[in-house]
Amino acid sequence: DAKTTQPTSMDCAEGRAANLPCNHSTISGNEYVYWYRQIHSQGPQYIIHGLKNNETNEMASLIITEDRKSSTLILPHATLRDTAVYYCIVNTGGFKTIFGAGTRLFVKA
Amino acid sequence: NAGVTQTPKFQVLKTGQSMTLQCAQDMNHNSMYWYRQDPGMGLRLIYYSASEGTTDKGEVPNGYNVSRLNKREFSLRLESAAPSQTSVYFCASRSLTEAFFGQGTRLTVV
Numbered sequence: 001d002a003k004t005t006q007p008t009s010m011d012c013a014e015g016r017a018a019n020l021p022c023n024h025s026t027i028s029g030n031e032y033v034y035w036y037r038q039i040h041s042q043g044p045q046y047i048i049h050g051l052k053n054n055e056t057n058e059m060a061s062l063i064i065t066e067d068r069k070s071s072t073l074i075l076p077h078a079t080l081r082d083t084a085v086y087y088c089i090v091n092t093g094g095f096k097t098i099f100g101a102g103t104r105l106f107v108k109a
Numbered sequence: 110n111a112g113v114t115q116t117p118k119f120q121v122l123k124t125g126q127s128m129t130l131q132c133a134q135d136m137n138h139n140s141m142y143w144y145r146q147d148p149g150m151g152l153r154l155i156y157y158s159a160s161e162g163t164t165d166k167g168e169v170p171n172g173y174n175v176s177r178l179n180k181r182e183f184s185l186r187l188e189s190a191a192p193s194q195t196s197v198y199f200c201a202s203r204s205l206t207e208a209f210f211g212q213g214t215r216l217t218v219v
Contacts, residue, residue: 036208041197042212042213044201049207085151097203098168099151
């Protein structure tokens with residue numbers, strides 16, 4: 001599975017869009033991009049995933065560049081409850097799901 | 110639906126003791142996972158089970174054993190606990206698109 005690179009931490013003002021980047025330059029054609037988040041010490045929670053098209057659900061939007069070497073998770077109107085660690089994961093959808101260190105997002109009032 | 114249930118939630122062990130962490134899911138998923146998370150770190154995969162009757166090593170399997178008892182249950186055993194195994198342990202099961210996690214077992218080995 002491809003390796004991902006994310007910033008260690010980011011800040012965002014409450015009510016503004018939070019844009020979390022992820023680099024995955026070694027991604028292969030059959031690998032998906034997944035995003036999860038972990039609030040405080042709870043178990044991680046699935047947010048969204050995509051292959052090459054942009055995706056949107058009730059939680060977030062996922063923008064994948066045309067060459068698929070990077071992606072951005074967008075939380076359109078961040079709230080204090082979105083403060084969490086966000087993990088970008090790339091794999092084929094197979095069994096071995098590996099998490100990296102993630103990005104710690106701080107949403108500030 | 111309970112989702113993924115882990116027991117116990119907290120445990121303190123002495124060095125050398127053994128214990129089994131239990132995990133059960135009620136979503137009829139084939140694949141299940143055990144992760145550990147050390148303070149300030151991401152999750153590391155210990156073992157996974159692609160289907161009932163199969164198990165495979167993840168990133169950090171040393172010091173652990175697992176059993177996929179049936180489709181619902183996937184247990185993690187520490188035969189001789191060490192202080193380096195102090196961590197939060199998460200169990201997960203996975204559908205075709207997403208993984209569902211339990212609330213974790215906080216284990217301290219003294």
